[in-house]
Amino acid sequence: MKYDVMIAGGGASGMMAAITAASNGNRVLLLERMEKLGKKILATGNGRCNISNRYMDENSYRGGLPHFPYSMLEEFGVYQLIEFFESLGMLMTEINGYYYPASLQAAAVVDTLVSKIQNLSVDVITGFEVKRAEKRKDTFRVYGNGKVFEGSNLILATGGCAQEKLGSNGSGYLLAKSFHHSITDTFPALVALEAKGKYFSLISGVRNVSRLIVYANGEMIAKEQGEVQFTKYGISGIPVFQISRFAIDALRRKKKVKVILNLMPNQMTLPETAAEFLKNCPYKSVEEFFQGFLNKKLVYGILKRLHISPEKSVRKMTEQEFTQIISMIQSFEVEITGYKGYDMAQVTAGGVSVKEVIQGTLESKILKGLYIIGELLDVDGTCGGYNLQWAFTSGYIAGSRIGKL
Ligand SMILES: Cc1cc2nc3c(=O)[nH]c(=O)nc-3n(C[C@H](O)[C@H](O)[C@H](O)COP(=O)(O)OP(=O)(O)OC[C@H]3O[C@@H](n4cnc5c(N)ncnc54)[C@H](O)[C@@H]3O)c2cc1C
Incomplete structure (x- = not known):
């Protein structure tokens, strides 16, 4: 069977992309190397998940092109994120400008996303690391665990290198490189x-x-x-x-x-x-x-x-x-x-060059149908909910463009 959208990585950005792409009527496959989706989200904000922030200025994000995320954050920023979670039945609370799930439990965020993913009949395979990916004619193929899946579009949402025990092991850089994308200098940040x-x-x-x-x-x-x-x-x-x-x-x-x-x-x-x-x-x-x-x-x-x-x-x-x-x-x-090092860092600075993806869709400029989102890109936020906001924003942008344009 050929999927409309395959997503490598079931973290914040990948889950959001799965929900928005599936909501558009796409047949979606979500592949996650860990045994469960959203493991890193559970560790965020000391288990309370600081999901976003009321305040944002030109210093909130860094990277090769620090202004790159802002037009997308205008389209899907903190207020759209609050509405999105409310539409899935989860309320948020604000403490001094910092947004959290009302329960102050990161598990509420993961459970809310996972239950919508199930509700939309997204095919989810956990314990599956995408080892290799390629595109032949109009079809992407992803390989791992001795299996191969096919799809019309591929979203790379594998995160960076921060805290491998929570899932992100840098494998996304190799996948992006295999599609001829360049990776800027990467190093631990928020550390x-x-x-x-x-x-x-x-x-x-x-x-x-x-x-x-x-x-x-x-x-x-x-x-x-x-x-x-x-x-x-x-x-x-x-x-x-x-x-x-x-x-x-x-x-x-x-x-x-x-x-x-x-x-x-x-x-x-x-x-x-x-x-x-x-x-x-x-x-x-x-x-x-x-x-x-x-x-x-x-x-x-x-x-x-x-x-x-x-x-x-x-x-x-x-x-x-x-x-x-x-x-x-x-x-x-x-x-x-x-x-x-990365074992103590909250994010990775650097990543796939944003010059090589289309601002506003996050589709690769090098290969049609390939999308790159979240921390894997050369975008890192300051401490205070900005990184999760970017992960959700970029997941929304890529997921909602597929099947629409
Ligand atoms: C301890 C800690 C606390 C943090 N606290 C906050 C906070 O309070 N607020 C905030 O905004 N940010 C916080 N962050 C940062 C934030 O969690 C990340 O920036 C954000 O989760 C990135 O989302 P992502 O989807 O891009 O990547 P990730 O969340 O890293 O998700 C990537 C997923 O892809 C999977 N994966 C990787 N490679 C493959 C592959 N080859 N095949 C299949 N699956 C793969 C991984 O297992 C992982 O589940 C924190 C980070 C850490 C480590």
């Missing part, structure tokens, strides 16, 4: 950064709201504010994920990367306030005194970095030492030496 300094073992475990400014060879390349998590190896947390792409890109270009953290970004008058407090607390040690401002472990780490004894009485603290401590609180310099 923790490794840093130089023995003091990290002293401050590991601390979470602190900070402002971060990233410099590459002395030039500012990114800034962000939020709760930073200090670890044994360096820095993590959402603001670090947000800047990671820029820092990693610079490291890969052999630039010297440093992050300057203001550990008290909301305290505009820190030197004056600290000087004032000092008058009332001459009986405290330096460590005790600065604990009035900052996490104890951070204070200890700063004093060790500055070679100032934590037990020293503030009476004996010199003016120079006081200034050094204040300036390290406001400009805590971290030298970035590396980054965690």
Whole structure:
């Protein structure tokens, strides 16, 4: 039997494409290498699935052509996604601009998609990895598990390389390459950064709201504010994920990367306030005194970095030492030496060049009937629901074009 549409990959983008293509009356086959559909979705947003975001601007997406996704996001963006899920009986809730399923359970998203896929009689085969694909005359063939399937259109929705245990193993790049598509440089994004300094073992475990400014060879390349998590190896947390792409890109270009953290970004008058407090607390040690401002472990780490004894009485603290401590609180310099790998990354930066797909249909410019969607393309979003939104948007765009035009 020949399908109208075959889809390699049953993640967010592939499931959305299956639903929209089948809703158009197409006979659809969905092939997934894992034992179940949507395994990665279950892990998103700490199991709550941050599906989209109310706020979007020109910095929400990155890639070779950062503006590429926006016209499609206008056609099927957050409000259309909310309507789509409501039409399938699932309500969404918004928390500070971030959208989640109302149940705050990622499983609700997967179950909603899977039950619609069944309702539309999409043929689903799990535990099937597409190993090879080709097109002869008007027919695509996909091979795997000793079987071959045929279809008029093929959608590649295999994701990137992030977290292979959740399904995406980079095989999509090989499939795209076999159809002569080019792959831009790929690397982990939305990931923790490794840093130089023995003091990290002293401050590991601390979470602190900070402002971060990233410099590459002395030039500012990114800034962000939020709760930073200090670890044994360096820095993590959402603001670090947000800047990671820029820092990693610079490291890969052999630039010297440093992050300057203001550990008290909301305290505009820190030197004056600290000087004032000092008058009332001459009986405290330096460590005790600065604990009035900052996490104890951070204070200890700063004093060790500055070679100032934590037990020293503030009476004996010199003016120079006081200034050094204040300036390290406001400009805590971290030298970035590396980054965690795909096993810890949320997304892959880079992918199939978007110059080779048609903006607005996502059909290959190289081969008619071939569509490439989701994270497999050279599009990556910032942290906050933008990657799932893109996966769903691109799945909708490709799936709804087939059989319509
Ligand atoms: C831990 C974690 C948390 C995240 N949290 C969020 C979040 O809260 N919000 C957000 O917006 N984004 C989040 N993301 C990113 C988001 O999940 C992805 O960007 C999005 O799921 C990509 O969708 P996709 O369909 O392109 O690829 P994937 O979801 O990776 O799906 C690809 C599917 O294809 C299958 N596959 C791969 N190769 C083959 C093959 N050859 N044959 C058959 N099947 C194949 C895979 O098994 C997989 O099921 C998170 C990612 C991770 C890892």
